[in-house]
Amino acid sequence: MIAIVDACSGNLRSVERALERASGRPVVTRDPDVVRKADKIVVPGQGAFGVFMRGLAERGLGGALREAIASGRPYLGICLGLQVLFDSSEEAYPTPPEAAETGGAGAPAGGTAADAGGGGPQAGGAGAGRAAPAAPAAGLGVLAGRVVRLRPPSPALKVPHMGWNQVRRLRPEPLLDGVPDAAYVYFVHSYHAVPDDPALIALLADHGGPITAAIRKDNLFACQFHPEKSQAIGLRILQNFVEAA
Numbered sequence: 001m002i003a004i005v006d007a008c009s010g011n012l013r014s015v016e017r018a019l020e021r022a023s024g025r026p027v028v029t030r031d032p033d034v035v036r037k038a039d040k041i042v043v044p045g046q047g048a049f050g051v052f053m054r055g056l057a058e059r060g061l062g063g064a065l066r067e068a069i070a071s072g073r074p075y076l077g078i079c080l081g082l083q084v085l086f087d088s089s090e091e092a093y094p095t096p097p098e099a100a101e102t103g104g105a106g107a108p109a110g111g112t113a114a115d116a117g118g119g120g121p122q123a124g125g126a127g128a129g130r131a132a133p134a135a136p137a138a139g140l141g142v143l144a145g146r147v148v149r150l151r152p153p154s155p156a157l158k159v160p161h162m163g164w165n166q167v168r169r170l171r172p173e174p175l176l177d178g179v180p181d182a183a184y185v186y187f188v189h190s191y192h193a194v195p196d197d198p199a200l201i202a203l204l205a206d207h208g209g210p211i212t213a214a215i216r217k218d219n220l221f222a223c224q225f226h227p228e229k230s231q232a233i234g235l236r237i238l239q240n241f242v243e244a245a
Contacts, residue, residue: 001025001027001037001038001039001040002019002024002025002026002027002038002039002040002041002042002242003026003027003029003034003035003038003040003041003042004016004019004026004027004028004029004042004043004044005029005030005035005041005042005043005044005056005061005065005081006028006029006030006059007030007043007045007052007055007056007059007061008030008051008055009045009046009047009048009051009052009055009080010044010045010046010047010078010079010080011044011046011228012028012044013028014228014229015042015044015078015228016028017228018227018228018234018235018238019042019238019242021235021238022235022238022239022241022242023239023242023243024238024241024242026042030059030061032059032060032061032063032064033064035061035064035065035068036064036067036068038068038073039073039074040073040074040075040076040241040242041065041068041069041073041074041075041076042075042076042077042078042081042241043065043075043076043077043078043080043081043084043222044077044078044079044080044081044228045078045079045080045081045083045084046079046080046188047080048091049080049083049084049089049091049137049139049147049191050089050091050137052080052084053084053137053138053139053140056084056140062140065140066140066142069142069219069220072218072219073219074219074221074241074244075219075220075221075222076175076221076222076223076238076241077220077221077222077223078222078223078226078227078228079188079189079223079224079225079226081222082193082212082214082215082222082223082224083139083147083191083192083193083224084139084140085139085140085142085143085193085215085220085222086139086140086141086142086143086144086145086146086147086193086195087138087139087141087143087144087145087146088136088137088138088139088146088147089136089137089139089146089147089148089191090136090146090147090148090149090191091137091147091149091190091191142220143195143200143215143217143220144195144196144197145193145194145195145196145197145200146193146194147191147192147193147194148191148192148194149190149191150189150190150191150192150207150208150211151208151209152207152208152209153208153209154208157207157208159190160188160189160190161187161188161189161190161207161211162187162188163186163187164184164185164186164187165184165185165187165205165206165207165225166182166183166184166205166206167182167183167184167185167203167204167205167213167214167225168181168182168203168204168205168206169181169202169203170201170202170203170204171199171201171202171216173202173203173214173216173221174240174244175221175237175240175241175244176202176203176237176240177236177240178236178240179233179236179237183233184230184233185213185223185225185226185227185230185233185234186225186226186229186230186234187205187211187213187224187225187226188226188229189224192211192212192224193212193215193224194212195212195215200215200216200217201213201214201215202214202215202216202221203223205224205225211224212224213225221241223237
């Protein structure tokens, strides 16, 4: 049984359908006990990093994920499901409307639920007043490193990074069996992970500079792109995950 973790953020049905096409037996769940008992775990996510982490905490899923990862069960992270493995993110929590109107203390500078750390377009800081910058949002801390905003050197390169881009393989990876080097996959994100240990990076992309496109550590494989939106290449990655021991 494959548990798709529902932290109230992400296109869960698309991931579920893609795993079913890959002959998996997925179950979408908010129940930490189901996560603890699952054979494999998939954590998709779109939206803001802080909101996603809050969703995990409110459902008791953060501890369940740490336990499952520590037990050695296969973990597939998608988009925010990659980012939250790390210590922290530059992405602030969305600004509460009342704080945005007053510029009240503690309100993050800019950012809304649409400022997708993993996903959607940057909504900007309209109405955010003169609020002080928020502290980094804490992640699960399973891997050492942080998540930073994309800062391409040319204004011609837009943020969020949306659409098809090539990925370059840096190391052997069983979940990429049958996937050619320089394959095109689909991205939607404004932030990416910077591991303390660069050897964790399995795939790189480029958007005015290197982007961590996928990481591997023991039983963890996570990708910044969306395999469920990446057509035949994404389906092959999901099939490899379903079939892997």
